Amino acid sequence: MFRILLIMLGLSLTQPALAETRVPQSQSEISLGFAPLVKAAAPAVVNIYAKIVTQGYDSPFAGDPFFRDFFKGFGTPRQRVQNSLGSGVILSSDGIVVSNYHVVAEATEIRVATNDRKEYDAKVVLADKAADLAILQLQGAQDLPHLTLRNSDRVEVGELVLAIGNPFGVGQTVSSGIVSGLARTGGASGGGLGYFIQTDAPINPGNSGGALIDVNGDLIGINSRILSRSGGSNGIGFAIPANLVAQFVKQAQAGEQSFQRPWAGMAGQPVDSDLAHSLGLDLPEGIVISDLHPDSPFAKAGFRVGDVITQVDGLPVNSAPEMVFRMTVTGIGETAKFTRVRDGQPEEIAVRMIPAPNKPAAEPITLGDKTVLPGLSVARINPAVITRVDLPLSAEGVVITDPGRYGARAGLRPGDVIVSINDVAISRTGDVKKALTDPGRWLKMDLLRHGQQVSLRFRL
Template sequence: MLRSLALLVALSVPVSGLAQVTTVPQSQSQIQLSFAPLVKQAAPAVVNIYARRVVEARSPFADDPFFRNFFGDMQGRPRVQNSLGSGVILSADGIVVSNYHVVGQATDIRVVLNDRREYAARVLLADEESDLAILQLEEAEDMPFLDLRDSESVEVGELVLAIGNPFGVGQTVSSGIVSGLARTGTATGNGRGYFIQTDAPINPGNSGGALIDTAGRLIGVNTSILTRSGGSNGIGFAIPSAMVQQFVTQARAGEIRFQRPWAGMTGQPVDADISDSLGLSLPGGIVVVQMHEASPFAAAGLEPGDVILSVDGAPVNTPPEMIYRMSVRGIGAEAEVGFFRDGAVRTARVSMIAAPDSPPAERTTLGAQAVLPGLTLARINPAISAELGLGTQAEGIVVLDPGPYGARAGLQAGDVILSIDGIEIISPTEVERILRRAAPRIQIDAQRGSRRLLLRFRV
């Protein structure tokens, strides 16, 4: 009796100014509270994906004439790679979202529904950087599908379910909460963007599966985990539904490559030291370091030294966060950017544009009779720079594909050719002429990232 009285007194003690109230379940339904109705509603729209790709096994000496004279044709036999993952149906006509690393470059894709129906599928739009792919089921109609919820409304602490096909054992469901938002650069996998973090267990095969809320709406696509052992340790990552919606929009518009708005600038996160030097009250935002003259931020009035604080009211603290915010707005839209300058917070309207393909890239591939056959070059412009990640200040002629002989000479895609035999390169179209003039002993001065290269070889 005394123990019961003590328990009642303990339950009535205020916690943080509020009285903790306990109640006894009033009905059988409350006693049997479960996720079963939610799973029955959402599970039919989560599918298993079986992807197959044919890859050519090549000897590293296959292109070397010396070894080919001794061993003949050294091309290996093609071999088949299989991958297993999950996907989510997003419309009645069979639009499916999954991860790029599940279906990227696949030659045959089979999608199996929860009721064992099976469909062939083709990729409409895929992007390795975002690790997303949009598929179309062939001859599909009246498919079960999940509605998208705006991931901007998701809050830390919300209950979520992860549905997928881990280890190929069949569809499984795990529960957890949203344990973090705005995670960037922390996940293992192809995705290098912005993630929702969850403690719902995510294991191999869950990739491309659904992260849903308690109303059965899709808030994210499970993509990767943070692990040291290879299994789920309670830190999983999902690509937000806002990005998924932008992919679906572009896929339905007929795009085959994801069009990401171009910032035309470089920046770095603001830490405590930088915030003190700039007069910010708290660390946060991105300080603009360099800016291309054609940048839409420059056109809106921003300058190097400004600190970008927000995009459309959402705070941004890393460059990937800013690019994510721009990407979900989409090309052709405008975003309101908040920035700090001279002790005051200001705003500007910034247009979301594609990287300009000017001046003309002049893509050039050297022919079979050239000194370096197969070598593909282009003039650096904002579009080429964005494609290869060269930075806003890169200029000159860049290698798109070294070709077999260029690769043996040491060239790689992304190398910026500064000169050949001491002659500065002005246009990709003049490279073949200068190579012939320099042969048989060729010297190429190139830039690879922050390193300067001097390649000498004989042809």
């Protein structure tokens, strides 16, 4: 039946040897439309209802833009219940479901309704805010219809696609369009960072987490974001590629508690026309390395500052999000081939994907009540901490991971690197605890914040 649909649409996509390019030959072919495709794929798309219970405070200063920050956390405690509605896609017969992180984030209760009106309790087994993806497991599910993941690297601009989801909570809805762009990395509203498939198939609130499928019924992406000034679809939607979804499913089934990304240990910038000329390149393409951590797998593979990376496994990369995406879908423990250009000469070099090393030991501590800043959390800087807190590759010493209630009021922020306390140099987390246990009548903290020196002084 799918073959008939391909013939009717005159397409040759994933299986050019099997598809015949011609116009519809009969009224039955014309009237067929997408009905067989929807009938096969729609049962694998579900509605997700998430309940979120938050703790708030009734404060007389809640509406005051000045005093509300000073009196945050004060007032009468009150629980608030928020409900979230979205879509999801079943990927296995035993109830593995993928959706967006922002659909189920911090949910205390999740119910999933299938196309045939059955309902299941669900729990989140793996979620990642940056990728805006979450993997759910349906409780007691078996023999469920599910979709097959397609290799999203083979998706081409111009392919016909269908978006299936539950926009505005009106019930399952299907919209059609084409793939209108690839390697989109910005300009959209909503959650998630990185690399997207762009489509003009209408996507609206509630479609989040739904399926973007091709004319074979295979999943090529998870609908995630829209570009909109009004909050509704303006014909530009973004889907997370299926290859990244596959990596999430793999890690979830392996029992990972948080999503693990390979570590590059490098900084770089896209090559523009001026930079291409200075580097002796014929075209402005790739990423030029501007900084390398000594423990970076690229440094160990022979890369150096000034090298240009143009491809990963034969696929072009022209921005940092593209390269991060390519490394992520390769997976930790695997090897990818990077095309390096040095002195105008390209060379393919294999680099093994590794997690950010947690060496030297981070030595994380949280200060107790006997210090002047209880609740302050700090860690010794290493590659894992640099990645988690988003610090420069050259950062050293001790960083604030959580300023705590009192530290935040004092002006401390996550990511501040502590240089000294009362003019005593800080190199280990124990130095912070010692300096803040009995600092005297005055407290002076010298910090590095976004590369700028900051000095804070308090009277105790």
